[in-house]
Amino acid sequence: MIHARDADTRSASDEELDRIDAWWRAANYLSVGQIYLLDDPLLREPLRPEHLKPRLLGHWGTTPGLNFIYAHLERVITARDLNAICIVGPGHGGPAAVANAYLEGTYSELHPEVTRDEDGMRRLFRQFSFPGGIGSHVTAEVPGSINEGGELGYSLAHAYGAALDDPELIVFSIVGDGEAETGALAASWHSNKFLDPKGDGAVVRILHLNGYKIAGPAFLARIPRQELAALLEGYGHRPYFVEGSDPEVMHRQMAATLDEVLDDISRIQPRGGTLPGPWSPRRSSCHAGERESPASRARGAGAHRSRAGSR
Ligand SMILES: Cc1ncc(C[n+]2csc(CCOP(=O)(O)OP(=O)(O)O)c2C)c(N)n1
């Protein structure tokens, strides 16, 4: 079992960590807005009942964790110029996926009517889980989505499929701890047996242990840590733990751990290249419009581009 790097380890600069935190908070705001708000997206006035959605579908629980991971993936993908994709598995993760795509600008590229201003935010918030709008989980309308979130259990299978399809790709696959209790996901931990660590793409699995499946307890978050580590090691994975509740400490841990994981992968998959760092000059599929080829465009259009994980 590998513990998260010491929180004092300098991997990202203080300024970078501040910017990651700002992204995370903005994504959290955009997520809450989607779940609750019908109007007044910038909360210019004191809240009134007519500003709120009369019926709520979707839930907050998994969202801050997804936003946290996504914000950190943005840093490593940009810093290392990764060709990466993020697959969002946890139930009702839709608000986070949409919020981050909106922050990136890719949501408005695909849906120009959802503009990047107050009117666009109103539309973004109103459409979420609303008649005539979009689903409460990740759906095909989310730019880059290849994993339909409505039926739990397939995130890892889709992640491995993407890595088998493209040897240049690094797939960050976020698995919900409730999702992990489905049969499909439980079996998918074995997909590493099909992957050639050197020749295929890489899968970084991020198990999001928020402790719950909606409101019920999720057991992978409640078994002793040693037992969880032994379970994952038994499947052939190398677990890293990032845990806590203080955002400042967590940001530092996550940045350092992601760097450690990606350095490990680059030692297994050395690539040529002229850019600084161990990675060849590839594009991130998270920035729509920067993709290099129709093939990679097609891939990005199917995958919820974001980024996180370990081989
Ligand atoms: C196959 C399947 N079974 C049950 C559900 C109902 N369901 C929706 S979200 C959820 C909990 C998922 O837990 P987790 O992945 O941990 O997400 P979180 O609750 O933390 O957001 C369940 C059981 C579903 N969508 N698909």
Ligand SMILES: [Mg+2]
């Ligand atoms: Mg959960």
